[in-house]
Amino acid sequence: MFQVRIHGRGGQGVVTAAELLSVAAFQDELFAQAFPSFGSERTGAPVVAFCRISKLQIRSREPVMEPDALIIQDSTLLQSVDVFAGAAPDAFILINSTKSFNELGLEEFFENRQSERSLIVPASEIALRHVGRPLPNAALLGAFAAITELVTLDSVLNAIEERFPAKIAEANADAAREAHEFVLAGRKVAEHASTN
Amino acid sequence: MSTPLKFYQVGSFAVGNRLIDEADLSVQSSTSRSNSLTSGHRACQGCGEALGARYAIDAAMAATDGKLVAVNATGCLEVFSTPYPETSWRLPWIHSLFGNASAVATGVAAALKAQGKSDIRVVAQGGDGGTVDIGFGPLSGMFERNDDVLYICYDNEAYMNTGVQRSGATPPGARTNTSHAVGEHPGASFTQGKNLPLIAMAHGIPYVATATVADLHDLEAKVKKAMGMRGARYLHILVPCPLGWGSRSEETIKLARLATESGLFPVFEAEYGEITETKKIRRRVRVEEYLKPQKRFAHLFGANGHSEMLSAIQAIADKNVAKFNLWDSEEADTNHG
């Protein structure tokens, strides 16, 4: 069973992200379960959502305590919330930002982690370009598909199409594609570097 | 013989009139009236509510050709009409709770609409407690949604079923078991009260009217009119209570009459929030004439009575008369000192 925890702020589509991910998993014939950290949080407040993906039926209802993947939609949370709590050393980590790990003051944390599993994606910028609003969730899911290969990009795109009206869906899909591209491109660079 | 003098032998105030056409007769004068609330009920002698209920529901039955469902709030009317194993009702009738008659009626109306039975109509009925106090929220909701229900309040101005306690409709100065006639300010307080007809009007519903058991023709006309309309309608009927008012059982109708003739209970009609008609006072009387026969006001009279309260009550009557324009002929003033 693969457990994902998504951090963000109210209004950034955190819960939607978890739901889209679960739907994408359904697409790939997997069992999935998405649920928010239940609360009455209002716009701007820190929000957490969870998603479990598995080949077997999912029964547990507890919140995700030890995530296999973390999606951080808003880097400003790094100061206020212990977003990395319970994350295994080999956990996937996606951060939405234009800054570098250093600029975010995270170099120590990431020193002894597998670099290909930790990635910063300028999802808001990408979203802004396609959707016109800084809603990073679709882009981050595209990146998630690329980095984890747990769900396919197509499934993510289908989930997006199912969820939104055509126009918005298209825009978000584009954002997801670009972020997906962005990850693959980055990986090529890294591979290239390692071969030298 | 059709002469314009038909009603002179007896005015149109009596229940019947052998001199007019069948069609113009009151429902109550007909031997084929439905007697919706039939004999054998356990209401007190001279119960105004039993009378008002039969007047109103029979009229509604006549107006709907018997296609009527009644919802009843808890209260005297419910208790005296349906103690197991007997019921005095002769139409589909349901009692749920004290405060929810209007909401239950909404449900009935909704179900009928869903079943395409819009020809069957719904009335909800309750006392003043179940209407102006505990049932007020749901009633206001029913008004606001303009549900297709006629709500009838039988106002006897206190909680009689529980043994005469003050309600939001208890008049100033009246003695009840929770507004005792003792102390410096005996009886119910002189507050602004809760005038539900006016509150109902404020909802802008299609029809609001007041009536009393003293003027059957007026009451029947209003029920008929209400049943001719759709949406939320409200009828407020004054029904004297010999037990709670401390009045003689034979004076039930007389007191209702004096309540209107004194100006203390204005009889009027309103549509969509606007008053369209007021019943003029025929023989205006001072409030004393109305209050004196009632033990609940006994402490206002006599050697150590409260003349200041009497004049305060008279002032209320005068205000009503002016506000609702209840009286326009000085000559008609026989008893008014």
Add this chain to the structure above:
Amino acid sequence: MAETVAACRPAVVCAYPISPQTHIVEALDEIVRLGELGTCQFVNVESEFSAMSVAIGASATGARVYTATASQGLLFMVEPLYNASGLGLPIVMTVANRAIGAPINIWNDHSDSMSQRDSGWIQLYAQDNQTASDLHILAFRIAEEVSLPVMVCMDGFVLTHAVERIDLPEQSEVDQFLPPYTPRQLLDPSDPMSIGAMVGPEAFTEVRYLGHAKQVQALELIPDLAEDFVKLFGRRAGGEHDLDGLVTSYQVDDAEIILVALGSVIGTIKDVVDEMRELGTKVGVLGITSFRPFPLDSVRTSVMHAKKVIVVERAFAPGIGGIVSSNVRTALRDTSIKISTAVAGLGGRPVTIKSIRGVVVQAIDDTLPELTFVDLDVELINRELERNRQQRRSGPMAENLLRDVGSR
């Protein structure tokens, strides 16, 4: 959920917003407005009190009625709630289980529906969204067979706000399982009757007894209906481990320690069961789907052979302890089974695999007290108790605790 309810073709739906139930009726409003339910009436009432009252009126007029509520809302409709069961009106209501204030708390536990266990309503508890969906179909059928109202209880947020894949029933299947409603009593001018008479001492006991008899009747009926459901839909309404429609049974047969629970926590417990069985402990979990009527026999026969029974409860009765436990004790009267109550997940506190595991381990070591509050923050409590000892005006308890939590 809304779609399943819609498939049951309600004629009247009334709603008053309260988390975490609201989105279900929101969706129903849309379905009704789109005309997908024909002449179905959606009534926006001004309170839960009226919601149930409207349901009563509509049901007595022969309409199939649905509504939903939670927590404070359920308490606000208590008076008509008893009235609906007393009049024998087959209303179906979703209760999105949520805690009751004060302190106000919007998260999940069972305090709300448990407080109404004696209201005369049938209570079914869903383990996951598939069963939640299926139980609604079953609920309408049971309600109309025995003419009693039914509550379908599903954990607030845990289930109501979770996204999982479920099989939605085919309309044709639902229609087959759920024939049009034919009421036992009806407000109908062509056959008038008085409903809701005042009944005195001479017959009140009998009326109440008949209310009980109907629950007993339901107890016999539910297993049969559960079978019908399988035949038609190819799955068990109570979930894959459903035994007889009344209880679900997982790894119970040879278990020495059996946990008894209601609702979504059962899923988590199942994981614990698997985990501990791998370590060789014979653990199982018995889920109670029908809490009212309470399946004494099913519980007794399933659990008789166990050494220890742990009742995991999401509510409790202050001053005595477990609510479900006392019912289980009745089922296991005159046995030597050790029964303990584990109160967990109050007001939305996560019930984790770890904490369940902890309870079971205690049970194995015979260190599990008869009543235990899982993951209780003892230090926090001691601080408040100390405060109370020291000063008379110790201030509002909830706020004190929050301050302490913050100051950590």
Add this chain to the structure above:
Amino acid sequence: MGKPFAITLDIGSSLANHTGSWRTERPVYVHRLPPCNDACPAGEDIQGWLYDGEAGNYESAWRHLTRDNPLPAIMGRICYHPCQTACNRAELDETVGINSVERFLGDHAISKDWQFTVEAPPSGKKILVIGSGPSGLSAAYHLALKGHQVTIRESAADPGGMMRYGIPAYRLPREVLDAEISRITNMGVVIECNSKVEDASLALDEGFDAVFLAIGAHLGRRAFIPAGDTAHILDAVSMLHMTAEGEPPLLGRRVVVYGGGNTALDAARTARRLGAYEAVVVYRRNRERMPAHEVEINEALDEGIIMRWLSTISWVNEGLVTVEKMELDDKGFPQPTGEFETLEADSVILALGQEVDLSLIENIEGVSIDDGVIQVDEYLMTGRNGLFAGGDAVPGERTATNAIGHGKQAARAIDAWLQGEQFVHAPRPDMATFDRLNTWYYSDAPRTVRGKLDAARRATNFDEVVQGLDEQTALFEARRCLSCGNCFSCDNCFGVCPDNAVIKFGEGNYEFNLDYCKGCGICATECPSGAIDMEPELS
């Protein structure tokens, strides 16, 4: 499984609960005596015939009326209607115009030529009535109804007595008089005119089983008034009689009438009609004490009759009358003042009352006479067996209506006497007093004012002064009746009972359902006409 137990009940099942056992008082329907009926000297059931009239059933109303009075068209004109004086409605607005409705019914009957029918089989008894005035005709009518053969002997040329020879035509047109008299003769009553009976006792020997003296009072009372030889003085009775016969006396241009009764006013008004341009009524007391009826006085004044109250005539000479002024003492008796005045007068008419011509009974033993009138017992029988008397000839108020009452009573008494019995009066019900009415239910309606010819026109001819009501106004007037003390089918009791304990079988036909009546008394309180009493339950 049927309906849910106990909470759901079959409709109307409360009929099993007989709440009548709660009752301590029970309502009963009563018939009280309306003041109009009480006041009517002819004993008419006024409320009763008005009830029929209200519905427009004029024939049944007329037949109801004529059970007691055979002369409605006449009485509708000349009766001084004490019924209206007693009418309860006066306390509400104005009295009901009973008299005018009676006249309407009388005239309507004449125009429809409705007749009386005698149902009783012939009794074989023969009765002689002496005098065809109101009491004679009334007696004849009631006796005829009972199957007796009646003969009336009348001294005058035409029947009617004072109605013809005392009351001027402008108050009672002769065709009306003739119509109602002929209706009585149509019953088989024989009237022999120009046949003065000299001795009543002979009539009994002649083979009549009974005799009724209805001879009236036709002699004008003479008083001594000092007068010159050439003074022209005559009495009102003869003056009116001559006028009625078509040979009016010559009166001159100035006429003085002496007296204060109705006859005085009739004489004065007649004098005007005979050409006198000035008619002065001289009366010793004031207007308040004038015996004439208010109506008459007003009409006379309207016609320009001059009144000289508080005056007596002390000397009459050719063309001149000397009058002395009077003043009333504390007992109300006029006392001379010694102040004199003279009036111009071509003739003086004395209207100082009438006396009975007793010649035909003077020598019948047993018959006693006192104060100039025939003495009778309570059954109107004189001291002579089989000889009865009534009207103006016996003590009592001298009005036509009273005479009609006497006629009816005499007829009943005679009928009983013929069968060797005594007539027994039905017990009088309690009065229907105003305080028993619930007047709320009656709407206010102004009394119809009878149209009058304008005074000038009236004064120059003998046309009828007071006009009758048309059908609509008569109906209007009838419907103003409050039906005091008697049910008029208003359905109030049927409607206002909170326990549906009044059964209505149809118009005016109600019954209390004592199985359910709790005895609250609302029906009695709300009964408009006070026709329901509450009586204690017999324990």
